[in-house]
Amino acid sequence: MTLAFPATADFTGPLYAPSRFEGAVRDLEVTGTIPPALSGTFVQVAPDPIYPPMLGDDIFFNGDGVVTAFRFVDGHVDVQRRYVETDRLKAQRAARRSLHGVYRNPYTNDPSVAGLSPSTGNTNIVPFNGILLALKEDSLPFAVDPETLETIGEWDFQGQIGNTPFTAHPKFDPANGNMLAFGYEAGGTASRDLVYYEFAADGRKLREIGAQSPYAGMVHDFAVTERFVVFPVLPVTADLDRIKAGGRHFAWHPELGYQFGVMRRDGDGSDIRWFTGPNCFQAHVLNAFEVGELVQLDMPSADGNVFHFFPEADGTVPAPESLHFELTRWTLDLESDSNEAVRTTLLDAPCEFPRCDNRVAGRRYRHGFMLGLDMREYAVERLGPPPFQFLNLLLHIDVTTGGVKRWAPGDAECFQEATFVPRSEDAPEGDGYLLALVNHLETSTTELVILESLAVDRGPVARVKLPFRLRMSLHGNWLPTTPTTLVA
Ligand code: V55
């Protein structure tokens, strides 16, 4: 019986051909010097489908989640890679084929998986209260053992929350380590219900607040400041009739404005206030903070639909080169009579996968780290148009001055998301290291690079060679714990 992936852009090439393997390698090859102070684990997750799509093709976001953990001890690096054993993947493994149809459309699945968690756990992996949570925004987290990467199972916080969607982008309150999270479509597929949660660092649920969104738009990321929660709602909406008819979960709506819901963390949701911006696309939050009664939210944005796989109702998708990208600062004025979200530009250049120093999350801050794109650094004549999510710069921006430092790894290279690691617990904001995977498009290889966070223009202080290629991924995080279980 043939087991072959389709020859489409989502399943081929150095970034998107599935990798599909699990395993461990002790003592990776290193050039340069791993900073001896770097002690802990860099953990990240990628969609990496085990079986060819049931319906012949599929989108990147629908692949099975696989966790890669790099363990740093005394200047050595070991790596381990293991799938999140979701209910969905277990059913597929038993059947030796994919049982899942259209992304986030249960009506297109094989009847044998009806009622199972749809989670792939493929979007983010975060440490919380002694476990890792593998996250997919359509369902509850899956808990993973941080020592062995074994999957513990679906995680409802010991029965403290219902079986509802849970974001892939929780935040952590630097004041107390509380986890701040939310769900959208919380009242059922295509519903406008939002739910906000706060959990103490010991796992107890402290708050659960419900609210309603103006339309059933995707809320991929959010922001939490000292007093407020901000939900940015994308003009890409879910429609139950379309989903029931076997169509896409999401469609882009150029006529809808961009919406920001702001509500108090200590309220009951009835105070939520909606600010509106122009139609635009945003995915990830760099940071947000309060200045008096102003909330300022810094996010990369584009002036049109970046998710070409969620087209307009008539199938329209913009050409990628027609979109204008920038880093935007949105100001939401809680004392104003106007509900306009006021925009200013922090950096007029393409950027995505923004990260701040989490010790200043939700507070006034200075340093932002992002991936960027400079087509002049890319050998387009040799390699052709760049693939989806191709970003070939590592950027450091000082948002207080606008100053930018950058590093490009080569003309046939691109990054996966970078993660910031503070030099020490009490190091100044932004002072430490950046860890990022680099894919080499011509050799189909991957390496992990380590840079000084405030001197990215000097290039890596160490490069870790991987004896395998890693598929394009989404998000990851640093666990400051020194692992006790090492790769044998
Ligand atoms: C995103 C990613 C997802 C998803 C929804 O980057 C939004 C945004 C990897 O899956 O399901």
Ligand code: FE
């Ligand atoms: Fe994301």
